[in-house]
Amino acid sequence: xxxxxxxxxxxxxxAIAAFGIATFMALMQSLSRASLDLPWRSAKMYxxxxxxxxxLMALVFTTFFIMALGVAFTTSALNRPLKWPRAGWVAxxxxxxxxxxxxxxxxxxxxxxxxxxxxxxxxxxxFYVGVTLLVVGSWVWGAVVIATYLGWKKxxxxxxxPLAVYGILTTIIVWxxxxxxxxxxxxxxxxxxxxxxxxxxxxxLARMLFWFFGHPLVYFxxxxxxxxxxxxxxxxxxxxxxxxPLARMVFALFIILSTPVGFHHQFMDxxxxxxxxxxxxxxxxxxxxxxxxxxxxxxASLEVAGRMRGATGWFDWIWKLPWNNPLVASVLLSMIMFxxxxxxxAINAAFGMNAVVHNTAWIxxxxxxxxxxxxxxxxxxxxxxLVPKLVxxxxxxxxxxxxxxxxxxxxxxxxxxxxxxxxxxxxxxxxFEAGYGGSEIAAQWSGLTLVSALGGILLFVSASFFLLSMLxxxxxxxxxxxxxxxxxxxxxxxxxxxxxxxxxxxxxxVAVILVAIAYAYPLADHLAMETFGSPGxxxx
Amino acid sequence: MHVDxxxxxxxxxxxxxxxxxxxxxxxxxxxxxxLPPSHVETIDPQSVFADERFAERGVTIHPDGSAEVIMIxxxxxxxxxxxxxxxxxxxxxxxxxxxxxxxxxxxGTNGNTMVVPGYVSQFTITxxxxxxxxxTCNEYCGLGHHNMxxxxxxxxxx
Numbered sequence: 217x218x219x220x221x222x223x224x225x226x227x228x229x230x231a232i233a234a235f236g237i238a239t240f241m242a243l244m245q246s247l248s249r250a251s252l253d254l255p256w257r258s259a260k261m262y263x264x265x266x267x268x269x270x271x272l273m274a275l276v277f278t279t280f281f282i283m284a285l286g287v288a289f290t291t292s293a294l295n296r297p298l299k300w301p302r303a304g305w306v307a308x309x310x311x312x313x314x315x316x317x318x319x320x321x322x323x324x325x326x327x328x329x330x331x332x333x334x335x336x337x338x339x340x341x342x343f344y345v346g347v348t349l350l351v352v353g354s355w356v357w358g359a360v361v362i363a364t365y366l367g368w369k370k371x372x373x374x375x376x377x378p379l380a381v382y383g384i385l386t387t388i389i390v391w392x393x394x395x396x397x398x399x400x401x402x403x404x405x406x407x408x409x410x411x412x413x414x415x416x417x418x419x420x421l422a423r424m425l426f427w428f429f430g431h432p433l434v435y436f437x438x439x440x441x442x443x444x445x446x447x448x449x450x451x452x453x454x455x456x457x458x459x460x461p462l463a464r465m466v467f468a469l470f471i472i473l474s475t476p477v478g479f480h481h482q483f484m485d486x487x488x489x490x491x492x493x494x495x496x497x498x499x500x501x502x503x504x505x506x507x508x509x510x511x512x513x514x515x516a517s518l519e520v521a522g523r524m525r526g527a528t529g530w531f532d533w534i535w536k537l538p539w540n541n542p543l544v545a546s547v548l549l550s551m552i553m554f555x556x557x558x559x560x561x562a563i564n565a566a567f568g569m570n571a572v573v574h575n576t577a578w579i580x581x582x583x584x585x586x587x588x589x590x591x592x593x594x595x596x597x598x599x600x601x602l603v604p605k606l607v608x609x610x611x612x613x614x615x616x617x618x619x620x621x622x623x624x625x626x627x628x629x630x631x632x633x634x635x636x637x638x639x640x641x642x643x644x645x646x647x648f649e650a651g652y653g654g655s656e657i658a659a660q661w662s663g664l665t666l667v668s669a670l671g672g673i674l675l676f677v678s679a680s681f682f683l684l685s686m687l688x689x690x691x692x693x694x695x696x697x698x699x700x701x702x703x704x705x706x707x708x709x710x711x712x713x714x715x716x717x718x719x720x721x722x723x724x725x726v727a728v729i730l731v732a733i734a735y736a737y738p739l740a741d742h743l744a745m746e747t748f749g750s751p752g753x754x755x756x
Numbered sequence: 757m758h759v760d761x762x763x764x765x766x767x768x769x770x771x772x773x774x775x776x777x778x779x780x781x782x783x784x785x786x787x788x789x790x791l792p793p794s795h796v797e798t799i800d801p802q803s804v805f806a807d808e809r810f811a812e813r814g815v816t817i818h819p820d821g822s823a824e825v826i827m828i829x830x831x832x833x834x835x836x837x838x839x840x841x842x843x844x845x846x847x848x849x850x851x852x853x854x855x856x857x858x859x860x861x862x863x864g865t866n867g868n869t870m871v872v873p874g875y876v877s878q879f880t881i882t883x884x885x886x887x888x889x890x891x892t893c894n895e896y897c898g899l900g901h902h903n904m905x906x907x908x909x910x911x912x913x914x
Binding site for chain 1: 760767770773774777778780785791794796798800801802831832857861863866867869874875876877878889893895897898900901903905
């Protein structure tokens, strides 16, 4: 059963609230980029909104949602409450205070630096301190989950941990490895600089630390989605998990490969030697492998489900799946989009092709398939299934919940495909409008920006369905006993023996060594070079 | 550990694809010397205009026919704002910023670089199609970001 329900509910509540605010911003942005004249439309509003949307979606919604999942999944899978429940609440409140500070700075127009906050654009110090507190809160949460697991391990020597717990631990480990960098960027560079204690910062050093954090951040989002795909989806679809050991292998590979990859975001940066960019390219391609394995295992689990539901032919198992179950539909559609987004990612990782798409609309098209659908739609689907269990009420407005994933899928197709194409045509990302003073070249983009805006409208309607259903469930759902939170059984039964993948700490050591090779040397090299700092600028 | 036959085949296939992708890049790297774009050179962003490397901006044609373009990317313009270069010769762009991070993209080509204050960005490109090109700033740099652009005219070679 789920323990510490109120804590999980509080976390998921903040996540959904952040999602709601960010959704309104997204609608305005997609209309603005199509140069549609709306009341109150201005460049100032647009860039403020892009910052708010990025921070609230990519940092706040995801982090709080993952903290909720961590509490619910760990306590259910281990069937024991959190070891330090008070520390769990401390984590929540630190993260809330951080979120409020950051959101305040953004909404008051003092931090229009986008969610990447590249200096020398300089935000109000509250923005940086707030983001740091959000991260510190998540650190405390991670420690609470790990302590709970260690308590279980002590009571169950020699027993493999449940797969869901393995996945959550992987998420926490990747997060710790990643956030060391962003915390350093904040504490040593941006916070003292924004407070005036430091005159200048080195913008490239800040970018290196940001992307040291920025790419594993992607896996911090994705791994909990994978946990749902592996441990919840097969059961909800009426089947079993095809392979438990390979799922563990996938998580172990993510522990070691998630972090030494960040320079692929900086292929176009000056000041970083080509050899290091090449080394990170290799690790970036290697990380395709665990996702390929995931595609097989999860699809095979779905086939098992279809056959257990009576399918006999080659493909009819697909139609036997419960496509009207909001969680199942969300995840299936997420997986389709992730397949496309994954190959797009391979294109971005090849530095030759990256030169064509870097910082164009292609990139926002890409990450709205990956984080914007594979992760976000999976999380929405998970919420339809988890929130009723947390609050002990039936899902309200379930008709909206049934249609919402499909609407998201169609909206995202329009949004993402049009952005991929305009990106290939050279339209930059993150622009208030793209007319360029009547340029004929820019004029070719305008039809597709309208398609993107239409996609934005559909996504907004879809997000509203989700929010209404969630709000309805919490406020007006019928109070009723909910089925317990249970995970998919592996086809071959629960594992009884420890595998090499279960030696988590050994994998952590390998990961630390790889990160040291991939980053310690280039960072040391960089610090040894004579560089010039930049004072802050606030052009917003 | 038991692994299903089909999954085993799939994993070999997946490994093969990863190696194929990396191999493609590796072959281009080894046989044609194609490395990731990179140029390591620093500059004081607070004295860019006084620095002799950027004091004079614009296009220089070298005796061997190749061209060099010196440009500054700043809020919210490129200096100079219109440049003319010959077609079918290597053109080396050198850029820096006196303020925030900018982007520099020649739309319709793979001419694309970040412009980071404190550093000099440099890359070489050959244009084979004469005509007018749009240059955009593709990294958010403030409220005028979407207006930051320049024009490149590629002229038929002599």
